[in-house]
Amino acid sequence: MFWDPTFILVLPALLLAMYAQFKVNSTFNRYLRERSNAGLTGAQAARRILDDNGLHNVSVEMARGQLSDHYDPRSQTVRLSQTVYGGSSVAALGVAAHEVGHAVQHSRNYLPLGIRNNLFPVANLGSQMAFPLFMLGFLFSFDTLMLVGIWFFVAALVFQIVTLPVEFNASRRAINFLDSGGYLNRAEMPKAKAVLRAAALTYVASTAVAATQLIRLLILRGGRRRG
DSSP states (O other): OOOOGGGGGTHHHHHHHHHHHHHHHHHHHHHHTSBOSSOOOHHHHHHHHHHHTTOTTOEEEEESSTTOOEEETTTTEEEEEHHHHSOOBHHHHHHHHHHHHHHHHHHTTOHHHHHHHHHHHHHHHHHHHHHHHHHHHHHTTOHHHHHHHHHHHHHHHHHHHHHHHHHHHHHHHHHHHHHHTTSSOTTTHHHHHHHHHHHHHHHHHHHHHHHHHHHHHHHHHHHHHHO
16 A cells, blocks of 8 residues: 555564465475376366266366456356366365365355355455545545545455365365365375465465555554544
8 A cells, every 4th residue: 555664564474474375385286296196187077076076066167367267156166277187286286175165165055155255245345445535545644535445445354264164175175086086096195285385375375465465554543543
């Protein structure tokens, strides 16, 4: 937004976010080169796991971009990036199983996922509007506008917090799918876990950044009101 002494509060979280992004990229690329013993592609594994869980109505499609894998609850579609969709690596199977984990959460009415989906419109708006509104209020000493910006940011932070159990649970489901279904052997399982742990760290880092940014905004508002 702009530089001021309170930015130092956010710096450790930003460094964590940078490390998390490096970690997920390096770990994913490392195990992307290791072909799984089963030889299945991410798309094939996703399809089998979905069918094993009775989710024959959920489709599997290819998505554009690197690490763009996600589950779309509106169309009930697991979308996998090209390297995951057509790849037969340990990393590809781990990511594919994780996204299927979200589909299973959806079918089982997993409460945190429902909360996150309901929060998404407000959080999406909040992430776009929070800083501009706060900045305008800060520059013109308009406390109400600063407060509205803060509440928008709170909504975005709550979304980040709720995302954590959703992602952790999807990863646990993925490991269970891969282990019980024999998609990965004993030597491959720790590698898939490493990929999913690295991905989970990015969500932890994002939450830390959002939390420290909120503290920063509260400090700035308090200082402006006293001034």
